[in-house]
Amino acid sequence: MGSRTGTLLWRAVPAAALVCAIGLLPWLSHTDPALTVLRARSAERDATPEVLAGIRAELNLDDGPSTLLGRWLAGLPRGDAGRSWISGDAVLPTVLEALGASLLLMAAASAVAVATAAAVCARTLRRGARRSLEGRPAGGSGAAVLAALPEFLTASVLATVVGVQWGWLPALGWYGPQWTVLPALALGLPAGAVLGRLLDEQLPGAFAEPWAQAAAARGLPGHSVARKALRRCVPGLLPNVGLFVVGLTGGSVAVEQIFDIPGLGRTTLRAAIAQDLPVLQAGTLVLVVLAAVVTLGVRIATRLLVGPALRDGALSTPHRPVPPGRRVLPAVYAAVPAAVIALGLPRDPLALDTSARLRPPSAAHPFGTDALGRDVLARVAHGALDTLLLALAVSLTALAAGVLLGLLPRFSGPLVDTVNAVPPVLAALLVTAVLGGGPTAPALAVAVVAWAPLAAHTSALLSQERATVHLTATRALGAGPVQLLRSELLPAVLPPVTRHALLRLPGVALALASLGFLGLGAQPPSPEWGLLLAENQPYAERAPWAVLAPAAVLALLGALAVTAAGGPRRPRPRRPGRRRDRAAAGGRALVHEEPVGAG
Template identity: 85%
Template sequence: MRSRVGALLWRAVLAALLVCGIGLLPWLSHTDPALTVLKARSADRDATPEVLAAVRAGLGLDDGPLHLLGQWLAGLPRGDAGRSWISGADVLPGVLDALGASLLLMTVALAVAVVTAAGVSARALYLGSRRRLDGRSAGGSGSAVLAALPEFLTASVLATVVGVQWGWLPALGWYGPQWTVLPALALGLPAGAVLGRLLDDQLPAAFAEPWAQAAAARGLPGRSIARKALRRCVPGLLPNLGLFVVGLTGGSVAVEQIFDIPGLGRTTLQAAIAQDLPVLQAGALVLVVLAALATGLARLGARWLIGPALRDGALHTLHGPPPTVRRILPIAYSLLLSVVIGLGLPRDPLALDTAARLRPPSAAHPFGTDALGRDVLARVAHGALDTLLLALAISAIALTAGVLLGLLPRLSGPLVDTVNAVPPVLAALLVAAVWGSGPTTPVLAVAVVAWAPLAAHASALLRQERATVHLTATRALGAGPWYLLRSELLPAVLPPVARHALLRLPGIALALASLGFLGLGAQPPSPEWGLLLAENQPYAERAPWAVLAPATVLALLGALAVTAAGALRRPRRRRTADLDSPSELDAVELPSSPPESVRSR
């Protein structure tokens, strides 16, 4: 009971810190909120000192940020979140309407994600039910490519082709359920591919557990065994599913912009740009509450699925050697990526040729040219250097932080929920307010949020690994906590979490460049991949090669990352004869005498 109260207090403190940090955003950024609000209200009005003074007086800015924050917090118990600085309307009804639109979109996108994850792991379930899962990865590279596709690029293609050219579904607006299909596909397909790969990573070990082998020997139907194996693996994925719920609600800014959806992510971003603090604070607080609810439901679901086994320490480990992949695939992908970079590096990515605008691929320009006549191959290759190196560095930092914080679930659980409630764009705005815009802003912003899914994954796996039979037996022999952590827990959990980090590598690379395009990092004409996609998106119909080239290279990076993850395997256990060495025996502190309860019998 005391631990639950402490967790609630820690969660409340983090939420208060987030809301206070947002409330100080205009003053941290050293900008005049009155000027920003005036431009948002009426761009044609002159910003004279008298006009700005009137705006400050009307908003109460002269009283300082602490007074405004206290006034806003005092109105929350009464259901009063203040009035918008831009429109003057009550904040709470508008935020709740935006939340309703986002929740509807999130529900449909989550259904798409679940169906996609089922499709990705269907082959592993089928082979496992037939006892033919022979250790090779059942999931193909198609899911890796799907997980690496940028959401806003998928949304643009669906809106242009399916919505406009074919006219099958509406592409713009928000007027009913059928308007949710295309944006839900853009959000749900990559998320489902990630969940499917994580599930596919655990299924072989589940089918190799003693209960599955005994059930097959007794002649139980394969479908029944597959359902039990799925139930065995799902609890380890529920924390990440809860994170996807919040990410699909507040982090779908680009998709909401493309489809003109009045969702919470778009509302929060617009409020952050216009420095409309009451709306921004209310949106962030709603996302934090949603994150807490999603995490609580995920924990209840995990407890319902395998709660007694967790309590009794009766689980078997799911983290033995993972399914191997065909070695030719990562070699082929790395060679293709190296060839693209090697051919493009000698070319000038900034050379302009207005006479060769939007030229199709040719011998002179293998990837064609963009709207300014620049060589797309050169820009893709030069952008790969900075983008890939930064993405690898951030992935390594996120992996280290995720594993370390995953070891402390009471500390990291509420912290993960709070961090995940902050969309990357909003995190970039907060970082830019403190540090200023520059090349390091996207790095810091992405690093702040990139560790959260890995920490949630590591915490869930460690919780199950601590309840395994072999760990209980090792602890009964007298092994200390440091020995268990070094020799049992970390070797079991590090490989799947590292594979998860590799799976998210393309998304980190895209997030870095996309934030630069928003003016929070590197500026044009920098050849970053996200800039290439965003710059050439308006010309997708006339020059599809300008968009497909960087998107294909990004998908190639995703396929390489996922297939190379098969090399991350748990170290083989030493044979029994090898464990008789004095060093190994000394590492396990066996009790010198039986416990008192045993001697008394």
């Protein structure tokens, strides 16, 4: 009982710290809250000392942040989250209405993500069902392109082409189910591509387990084996599914901005920019509670899918050495961006030519020019160095932090839940408030939240690996905790988590670009990719090359990351008497006729 109480208290500490940090936002940023509120209410009104004093008296700002936070917390048990500093309306109805829109969008985007993930791993399931899989995932690199497409760019293209030019679906507003289709596609396609690739990586190991071999020997239908293999692999991905669900609710700020959706992400962002603390605190608290509910649902689903095997130590490890695949596609994907960077670096990314505005691609300007006549190729190449080096540094930091914290699930679990509830945009605002602006603020903001999915993946794999039969036997032979960690657990967990980090490398670059797109990253005239896309997005119809060029390079880099993610694998050892080993393995497999926990 005491341990459970301590766990609940520890889960409440990060959430309380987050809410308190948000309550201190105006004071951390060393700005006058009264002046910010005045600008949000009316940009034309003069900020005279009398007007500012009246706002301070109206909002009780002179009482200090701790008193204001205490009053806000005291009203929560009564269902009173205060009133907006900008509009004067009650906060709770506004936040709940925004939550309803975000939940509807999240449900539609989740359906798109599930369908996309199913399409990505469908070929592997078919091959595994026919028992023709040889330890290598069959998913193609098309998922890489989907995973690397910026959500805000996909949303812009869908709104412009499908919504405006073709008129098939409404592009702006939020008035019914048909308004959810385009934003759901923009959010669900990248998320489903990443989840599909992660699942596709695990399926070959499941099809190689003894129960699958026994099922094949007994003539069990292939679709039944595929269904059980799917059930065997899904529990290891459920924590990341939960992270995606929460991220789709609070992290879809750019998409909500483009489609004019009154969701929780956009409401929270606007409140943060205007320093409307009651709305910002209520929105963040709702996201934290949603993250806790989703985490609880994930744990229940994992126990139902795995069954008592997780408790009894009766699982087989799905992480097996597989032969390295061909490296033709990664070389191709790497060659094109390398050529773009090599051709663009000698050019001046800041040179203006107002007589050559929005020129189409030509020999002089292979990627065309932007609205100021600057060479797009030069800006893409110079921006690539900043964006990619920064994304690589953030990814390596997130991988190290994710693995270390994932090895301590009781400590990191509450942190993962809380951090995942913070949209990168809000994290960027908090970091900017504390450290000031500059190019390092977006990197720190993304690093603060990028480790959480890797830690959740590490913890999920670790819990299943600790429940395996071979680990129980190794422990019974006298192996200590350090030896088990070094020789058994880390070799099984590190390869898939490293591949996961590679899969997320484009996502990190996209997060950095998203902050630039929203005006929270680099400032003009920097050629950073997010800023590059934001500057050229208004001219997407007239000069699509200015947007498609950086997006295409980013998609190729995403394809490179995904195809290269198959690289960190241990080679399959060659042993003499391989046929005898296979026969023996087949004989032992007859003992295990069903996947443990498959029901």
